[in-house]
Amino acid sequence: MRKLLLLFIVLSTGLLFMGRLFYLQIYDTSAVIKSENNAIKVEYDYPQRGHIYDRNNKLLVSNQPSYDLMAIPKDIKPFDTLGLCKLLGIEKEKLLKELNRAQRRASWLPSVIVPTMSTEDYAYLGEQMHKYEGFYIQKRSLRDYQIDFGANFLGYIQEVNQSMIKKDPYYKSGDLIGRQGVEQQYEQVLRGVKGVKRFQKDRFNRIIAPYKAGKLDTLPVPGRNIQLTIDAELQKYGEELMVNKRGGIVALEPATGEILALVAAPNYDPALLVGRERSKNYTQLDADTITKPLFDRVLSGEYAPGSPFKALTSLIALQEGVISTENKVYCNGGYRYGGKKPLGCHHHKSPVQLVSGIAYSCNSYFATAYRNTIDKYSTPQEGIEKWRAHLASFGLGNFMGYDLPSGRRGLIPSASRYNKTYNYPTYRWGTTATISNAIGQGEVLMTPMQMVNFTAAIANRGWFYKPHIIKNIKGVDTIPSIYTEKQFTTIDPQHFEPVIEGLNNVYNYSGGTANFLKVPGIEICGKTGTAENKMKIGGKTVQLTDHSVFVAFAPKDNPKIAIAVFVENGYWGARFGGRIASVMIEKYIKGEVTRKDLENWVLTHSLEEEYAKPLLGRPFPINDGKKISAKFLAEENQEL
Amino acid sequence: MSAGSRSIGSFDWALILIYIALISIGWLSIYSASFNPEVENFFSLENLHFKQLIWIGLGILIIVFILFLDSKFFERFSSLIYVVAIISLILLFPLGKNINGATSWFAFGSFTLQPSEFAKVATALALAKYLSDIQTNIKTIRDQLRAFLIIVIPALIIIPQPDPGSALVYAAFFFPLYREGIAAVYLILGASAVVLFVLTLLFGPIYIALGVAVxxxxxxxxxxxxxPSKSLYLGIILACTLFSFSVNYIFENVFQQRHRDRFNIVLGIEADTQSIGYNTRQSEIAIGNGGWTGQGFLQGTQTTGKFVPAQDTDYIFSAVGEEWGFMGSALVIILFVLLILRIIQLSEKQKNEFSRIYGYSVAGIIFIHFAVNVGMVTGLLPTIGIPLPFFSYGGSGFWGFTILLFIFIKLDGNRVNEW
Known part of the structure; x- marks a missing residue:
């Protein structure tokens, strides 16, 4: 026993130490992280973010240098606080607050103390930096906008926050990341890859040598320039037209699916979200819950499409073989069914056939066509699903796959949705319960982007490319392949001709709804839409002035542009939507607008009064555009 | 003496090989921990690793000298050696040089010598001599007291230098005493004292008194x-309570703050990684950075950056941990354990009582250094500054351990000639 004591103690000590070493070296990995942090200084070499050009190679977005004041809290030695504040031009409390925050985050990691200082600030501060141990200046580049429009599709760049860093460890505190628009969508292309240099430090925080002789260091990969499909001229013009209005314009090149213009109104100057005022400006824009400038109505606004939908109703009915171009429908101011309130219609020539039906936008005609389509099948459920499948082939009722980060599915109601609504099979429902779908009211919802896409599909007589905003990634010279695959609709090409004829006659018939919007020398096909809409005010649903909707493409043969215009509470389709579509088409195809009176009308008419109505807190009249001004009244009379 | 005692084959080669392995790894670690890329000349005296190489070279001369001495020399002259050691320790008070706050060195020009490193050898010899004396009976209180005095006198001189760490090493002599038959009650008392000490720091004396009573x-x-005897139980309760309160009193009033901090950090009472616990924290980080196979020679970020204070001396094991990883540091642990076990094994074989007691002292001293040093470097024990044998930089320490070990190897080599 006496011989064994020391033996036993030595062996157990040896085992205990092995266990402790195992714990420190294998089990507990936190030490490794800490050691990386206190022994290695990491320097990043940020490549220039790629520039953004428009389709005509006009520079839209470039870069400007900017400097961040960084600090590693544990390395900070007592310093002249007031002196530094004076150099930075900030309050002492603010500096201390930021240092405190950095300390709480991690005392061994660099944190941004003052972001985005200008070159002048830096020049002054640079010479003094050696006095402030633990602080250093990190150069970055910020966006330099060459244009004051297009913020909705360009997006912006912002400093990463903690949740982004957690999601993608590539990003470190103070790094910039693209948010919204193409900045977010093409973040990896634009950003490139930052270079990393590691240095071995000693315990006095002095750099003694490159870490592992620089073997792990990487060179920065420069960001790539990208070219957008946007026509900056057209975009700018569209935004000017939409001043004092809410809504959007979206234009495509039907042959390619390229987005020519993507106007969301109201918009804001992209330069607002750059530099030191960024967060203040952002808060302001974000806080505007009435006009919602950060909400992209073109991509994320879901609206009842209204009458443009009638083109789709016709196409489906033709494909299903339930109507022909010869069928006549008598319209006596409305479509009557089952003894209920009729689906009303406005005054026009009667009877109508397909072409004139579209031109006059006759509700009765399309109600008939829709009903025949659904009733072709033994149950309305089956009919609705068939109808829905046709619409899906136009990219409706689902995300469209375009290369911008925001968007909505829209809504094409399904049979099961109606079953649920009407509590089927306890109660049955018939085609007439869904009759409003025929004219694009009912349950159907679309984003303006979806509207322009189906217009482009009609213009192409049955196919489309997925809309996209990327024209070229410089250096790679290619775009994602999903944008070069033709998407075919379920409608045979021959059915498009009569519908296009009708859409053309919208302009050409003396009684066509857009007759006064003809563009000399260009054959336009278009369709007006007047979409009823409601809003909840104080818990009560109130009907507001109709939205003015217009879709069009031109020229009729070999179309160059398809466009959808949506003006909230703009009243009937031709009034704002039609006018805007007309001048936009002329601007794009001819390069300038010859009808200055039409252009001026749009530029000078504001809907702000209309938008203010529901906010005044008292009952208000709707759909009375004439009351806006006496001058307007005179013009309006001329046109009709 | 017969020629056989000098024949190379009769020395224990296992011990010598382990010794060579340890000083080789130790020297590489010093090279790494003291590496300064700015000093290009390997033979510069600015390089600690070159200086250590000189100590090792001189150490070999000492080894040869020891192995050629008559093995009876150590037994015969042990008293004299002990007296010389005590005098040299006392002379430190008027003549010693103060380095890092401790007056533990004699300075000869730029060359310094630390007598406490040699005093251990002297004490081991003296204790072995006294206990092996035919007239000594360790069972008697009188002889126990004398043995105790032999051990405590050098320790008491070393404490006020101040170098409490080196004094602690004298606890190692408990092992030969116990082996030679001192009552087990001392072991129980010693162990209870340590347990009570720690518990008192953790919970305070009042709870300890209540706990012991219950x-x-x-x-x-x-x-x-x-x-059972009521007075015995009462006595135990009283003694424990008294001990607990006095520990508390000594800890709060006699210990200096830095000592208190060291205990508090290890016991987890205070968490501090920046100032007082800095050494330990940095050492743990360096060791942890090693992983399975280590960062590689001269590749450890913590070692290269000199983050661990005193890494070439007391904290040398952290350089092994970082650069050679679990594999390397576990190997070092195994080598130390084997070294100590081999010494114990050989001691048991000694026919000569003097050799056996001396061997146990050697095993005890190396063990205490190893356990306290590695325990400190891996954060298991408070910061107690004693070197890791054969590893830590320093001539005196290296020579002290070399002499300690090789006297035993010499004694053991002579075993076959004993009767």
Whole structure:
């Protein structure tokens, strides 16, 4: 026993130490992280973010240098606080607050103390930096906008926050990341890859040598320039037209699916979200819950499409073989069914056939066509699903796959949705319960982007490319392949001709709804839409002035542009939507607008009064555009 | 003496090989920990690793000298050696040079010598001599006291230098005493004292007194039928309470703040990684950075950056941990354990009592250094500054351990000629 004591103690000590070493070296990995942090200084070499050009190679977005004041809290030695504040031009409390925050985050990691200082600030501060141990200046580049429009599709760049860093460890505190628009969508292309240099430090925080002789260091990969499909001229013009209005314009090149213009109104100057005022400006824009400038109505606004939908109703009915171009429908101011309130219609020539039906936008005609389509099948459920499948082939009722980060599915109601609504099979429902779908009211919802896409599909007589905003990634010279695959609709090409004829006659018939919007020398096909809409005010649903909707493409043969215009509470389709579509088409195809009176009308008419109505807190009249001004009244009379 | 005692084959080669392995790894670690890329000349005296190489070279001369001495020399002259060692320790007070706050060195120009490193050898020899004396009976209190004095005198001189760490090493002599038959009650008392000490720091003396009382009463009730002595139980309770309160008093009033901090950090009472616990924290980080196979020679970020203070001396093991990883540091642990076990094994084989007692002292001293140093470097024990044998930089320490070990190897080599 006496011989064994020391033996036993030595062996157990040896085992205990092995266990402790195992714990420190294998089990507990936190030490490794800490050691990386206190022994290695990491320097990043940020490549220039790629520039953004428009389709005509006009520079839209470039870069400007900017400097961040960084600090590693544990390395900070007592310093002249007031002196530094004076150099930075900030309050002492603010500096201390930021240092405190950095300390709480991690005392061994660099944190941004003052972001985005200008070159002048830096020049002054640079010479003094050696006095402030633990602080250093990190150069970055910020966006330099060459244009004051297009913020909705360009997006912006912002400093990463903690949740982004957690999601993608590539990003470190103070790094910039693209948010919204193409900045977010093409973040990896634009950003490139930052270079990393590691240095071995000693315990006095002095750099003694490159870490592992620089073997792990990487060179920065420069960001790539990208070219957008946007026509900056057209975009700018569209935004000017939409001043004092809410809504959007979206234009495509039907042959390619390229987005020519993507106007969301109201918009804001992209330069607002750059530099030191960024967060203040952002808060302001974000806080505007009435006009919602950060909400992209073109991509994320879901609206009842209204009458443009009638083109789709016709196409489906033709494909299903339930109507022909010869069928006549008598319209006596409305479509009557089952003894209920009729689906009303406005005054026009009667009877109508397909072409004139579209031109006059006759509700009765399309109600008939829709009903025949659904009733072709033994149950309305089956009919609705068939109808829905046709619409899906136009990219409706689902995300469209375009290369911008925001968007909505829209809504094409399904049979099961109606079953649920009407509590089927306890109660049955018939085609007439869904009759409003025929004219694009009912349950159907679309984003303006979806509207322009189906217009482009009609213009192409049955196919489309997925809309996209990327024209070229410089250096790679290619775009994602999903944008070069033709998407075919379920409608045979021959059915498009009569519908296009009708859409053309919208302009050409003396009684066509857009007759006064003809563009000399260009054959336009278009369709007006007047979409009823409601809003909840104080818990009560109130009907507001109709939205003015217009879709069009031109020229009729070999179309160059398809466009959808949506003006909230703009009243009937031709009034704002039609006018805007007309001048936009002329601007794009001819390069300038010859009808200055039409252009001026749009530029000078504001809907702000209309938008203010529901906010005044008292009952208000709707759909009375004439009351806006006496001058307007005179013009309006001329046109009709 | 016969020629056989000098024949190379009769020395224990296992010990010598382990010794060579340890000083080789140790020297590489010093090279790494003291590496300064700015000093290009390997033979510069600015390089600690070059200086250590000189100490190792001189150490080999000492080894040869020891192995050629008559093995009876050590037994015969042990008293004289002990007296010389004590005098040299005392002379430190008027003549010693103060380095890092401790007056533990004699300075000869730029060359310094630390007598406490040699005093251990002297004490081991003196104790072995005294206990092996035919007239000494370790069972008697009188002889126990004398043995105790031999051990405590050098320790008491070293403490006020101040170098409490080196003094602690003298606890190692408990092992030969115990092996030679000192009553087990000392072991129990010693162990209880350590446990009570730690518990007192953790919970305070009042709870300890209550706890001891409750446990004692439970035992008393359980053994009621055997009619236990009430005064014995009462005495134990009183002694424990008194000890606990005095520990508390000494800790709060006699210890300096830095000592208190060291204990508090290890016991987890205070968490501090920046100022006082800095050494330990940095050492743990360096070791942890090693992983399975280590960062590689001269590749450890913590070692290269000199983050661990005193890494070439007391904290040398952290350089092994970082650069050679679990594989390397576990190997070092195994080598130390094998070294100590081999010494114990050989000691048991000694026919000569003097050699056996000396061997146990050597095993005890190396063990205490190893356990306290590695325990400190891996954060298991408070910061107690004693070197890791054969590893830590320093001529005196290296020579001290070399002499300690090779006297034993010499004594063992002579075993076959004993009768």
């Amino acid at each position: 446990i004692a009463i439970l035992f008393f009730l359980k053994n009621r039928k055997k009619r």
